Amino acid sequence: MDTSQKRSKRSSAQADSPEDQGDVDGRLFVGSMEKGMRVLELFNEHPSTLSIGDIAQHTGMGRSAAQRFVYTLHRLGYLSKDSESKKYLPSMKLLGLVRGIHRHHPQRELAYPLLEKLARETRETVSWVELDGDEVVVLLNIPGSHITAINLPAGSRFPALTSSSGQVLLSQAPQAQLLKMLDALPPEMRARFGSRSRSEVLSIFRKAAEDGHSFTEKNFGDDGVSVSVPVTDFSGRPIAALNISTVRSRYSIAQARELILPRLERAAREASI
Structure with missing residues (x-):
């Protein structure tokens, strides 16, 4: 299934879903965070290493914007960089977030x-x-x-x-x-x-x-x-x-x-x- 073409809505049984909150409040919604999360989601849709050019192409961002998001996620430890290909992949640090989900x-x-x-x-x-x-x-x-x-x-x-x-x-x-x-x-x-x-x-x-x-x-x-x-x-x-x-x-x-x-x-x- 192509999840890049379809963003799933969360179940109404889950707390704090967008549907529960009504329309997005532009005063509170952080668009740059959405773009950063979109970069991470790409690695689920494309299970391979990705270059900055790949990320820019798949997200529709400009190359400069993609580079800034990738750099930030890499510095924070959520992306790893292959030393030979210079491409990126999710890091082990993301497993900590998964562990948190299961803990709850x-x-x-x-x-x-x-x-x-x-x-x-x-x-x-x-x-x-x-x-x-x-x-x-x-x-x-x-x-x-x-x-x-x-x-x-x-x-x-x-x-x-x-x-x-x-x-x-x-x-x-x-x-x-x-x-x-x-x-x-x-x-x-x-x-x-x-x-x-x-x-x-x-x-x-x-x-x-x-x-x-x-x-x-x-x-x-x-x-x-x-x-x-x-x-x-x-x-x-x-x-x-x-x-x-x-x-x-x-x-x-x-x-x-x-x-x-x-x-x-x-x-x-x-x-x-």
Whole structure:
């Protein structure tokens, strides 16, 4: 997915989101900080070293402005510079910010052994996924041990509506919210629902709520099978999804339902508050 063309909105469940604050207050909004963060975001969209020229091109900044932002981020320790190519890449200091995020969400840390156990038992890729606006984000991931394992590194983003994780996370969402998200889907993503009508798409989410899980099939080079179940808070509200991703050459949906789903459901119950 091209995140350079689409900036994701944060979930309404998260504090201090732009939507909660209304229109941007130009007296308080620091445009230069936005540009600096845009430079850092580039390294997620383009996972390789980048030159100042690359950064200027991808951000639309002038070369001089890009050079100033890169210099500042380098001096602050958030970018490292390759001594031979003179190109830049994210530094280890950024991991401290990631650690801070996880520290404020201890449930993820507590769930990690459950993910490890699932990965050992199934040898498939296991992920902890959360909703971020109209996308889902992989926050914890243990890769499968098969040669053809599906790779979903932490930080990966996917449209929520068309993913099994998104379908369980949005299973209690209001119909109006789902329809708004559906209308905003790019045509190539909308095509994943085939010829289904709007009401038929909504029924997918009702079924996910009734069943307590969701299956999807996608093409990841090998035909992918994805199954997700919700992790809930004390009120039963989905706050995350546990996901196992495999390939159809090893599991059909029927086989995944029989052999993978019970293990996934058991882990999700243990991870829920």
